[in-house]
Amino acid sequence: MWEELGFRDNPYSPKPILANEEGSELLVGRDVELRKLMTYIRSSDTHPTLEGPNGVGKTSLVSVAGYKLLKEFEDGKPGAYIPLSSPFQLTSEDTLQSFKQRVLYAVAQQFIASRGLLKEKGYSVPDGDEIDQWLNFPLFHLTGGGASVAGFGGNATRSTAPNSSAGFSESGFVSTVMKWLKECFPSRAAGGFICVIDNLELLETSRGARELLEAIRDELLNISGLRWVLCGARGIVRSSASSPRLQGVLAEPIDVKPINDVSAEKALLKRIEVYSMGEANPPVEAAGFGHIYRIGNRNLRNALKYCEDFSMWAYLEGNLIEDSQDKMKLIEAWMAETADRYEQDTKGVGRRAWRVFDDLVTQNGTASPSEYEQFGYRTQQAMRPQLKLLEDARLIESAIDESDNRRRTIVVTSRGWIVNYKRSGFEIS
Template sequence: MSVVGYRLRRDFEEERTSQAIIPLDEVFQLTLKDTVATLERKVLLAVANAMIKHHDSLKAGGHDVPDVSDVRKWLTSPLLTGGGGGGSVLGFGANAARSVSANTSAGFNEEGLRSTVSGWLGQCFPTSQSGAFVCVLDNLELLETSKDARGLLESMRDGLLSMRGLKWVLCGARGIVRTSASSPRLEGRLAEPLELDPIADNEIAQVIARRLDYYRINDDAVAPVGPESFKLVYDILNKNLRNALKYSEDFSLWLYDEEYIGKGEEAFTDMFEGWIQQKAEQSAEQTDLSGTRAWEVFDALVIKGGSCSPGDFEEFGFNSSQAMVPHIKSLEDVNLVQSSASDEDRRRKTIAVTPRGWLVHFARNGYSLPG
């Protein structure tokens, strides 16, 4: 999405098209604690800032944009300052007063914010052919169930999703976008979801190498986590890109704290391998499981690829799913696995190995990668 948005914006700025498709800098996401109102405020403020940032290019492209000085003043004046006093200065023989109060103008209440920014959007993008700001709502799976995500999107239907001058891209894992977009109320608002395949496992090192080359500022700069080190932690964590990025960040911060910055690439590679093994060993040592049956279930789950359902109990040597439940509970208690229920049928569960679980397996497997 970032690459496509960049290319569309460049096409407009370089006058290859008069349609201004401009991605907002901020990527939005929601959790169960958020509301549509909080999302709307974030989006409208981001649009106002984008009006300032892209004012010149929009104006050069023939778009009717609001006066940027007015927009900037509206955004940066949360306080009003007033003053009064007598006839002398510096406090000699006079009195002076100065007051500061909150700005309660239309720009700083919810309805005024919406009215003002939607007016700017209609002015700048009077038709769909004129262009739009592109808003990305990412990580919808953070809402945990497609029912919650669907409710959120339905409440956005007549507001943000229909606002002129905005185009939306909704992203989420585990099929949550497809199930959420199936609501009758959203017909005509959302297009058919696109299924994006993950990066091929054998290409992950090459992808990281390309990104490092692109973002390198100095020719002699060395990344704390190089392509091969990233591939190592990616494989340890069962091909989970997000978790691999998290551990790469942790290692980089550890290097800084230990004042190891400035080493060469080979030194970083050796240090990373030792660091990730130490993390795995610590996690294994801190995992206290009573009895051996839970470990047997865990090892069998790893062999199955890291996920199963309670209905697979026979593959784990049990006569019923109820007989397997206590061992799954023991594994959950030490954060080796997690269970998630389907919102369509609460009886259907998926049991999956956690990132910590994969790290523990790495240590228990003699620091060999999962088969």
């Protein structure tokens, strides 16, 4: 479909921007936050943190920052700041041991990928065969026809399990990688691998997971050669992650707010330019994207998702047109029809629940149930039935703390913002 429209790929993809030159081009409207994050990674003795609404672009910002720092090192700037290939997430299923193993395994893999560059720049790097031994030989390959070691012997379908021999013990692997890091990055100025913990708001649902974050302080956050970036929504860094044990380890969060309307339209134009193969016919142009962006309370990821949905609909229904004004009218009609359809699914929401919803919208779509008095209730418990009705209609979502089963944060969903568009008479605030 995209090739028929003149694009080499989907220009409305809601996936995070990749850590490459193209991703650097696509990151529009984030110059201030990008400079601040790169400066903290290079120069601070605390680890930088990011806070912002889900879908605002935190993951993309971190990816581009890591890519730019790596390019600066390749171009001769002091300090080897090298991002790991993928971010980490902490959940209640993690233990300190399992998370540490995941991190150090990823670090060992990155040593392989970056060994040539580090050696060229005069860094002390481990022997390639030694890294390969730790990453590959500590596995038995279990097969239906018997066991094999390092791929030799046996047949049939294989799975893996840790080698229990003393030479490949867990403590041996950990101490070896720690030794590599210390020798390669003897000081903060020397740099380090950039490790990202994303979606930190997952910690809000489990006391055990929050305790895990504190536990990794000494085990991982203070390791020489690792520079951490923590990302989360809903004030999670300022609350759960800002315990006394983490003060002085984590920096004050960088607020990542929605980019302004002009930058949002520029970001869409840049995507069309980068993905175009020449004469392209984008189903959603800058003005249409701005319209969708504002309806959804300026959530970049959701706006791109609805642009993709509209493009699919227009292609399958044969509604691809060339004129920009006609495109805008078609987008407005499609969004209005979508809003009508979503509102039809809210029949169970009563007058009192709608009043809570409307008040929540006036607070930019986010609040804590502890603010119940602002919604006209005497107790938090009295407001709960209305929140439940709104949740069932998928107009809001709540973060629930498993330790006490209380809602900690309530936010309007993308569907909720579109229903609000209908309830507002198809006008955008």
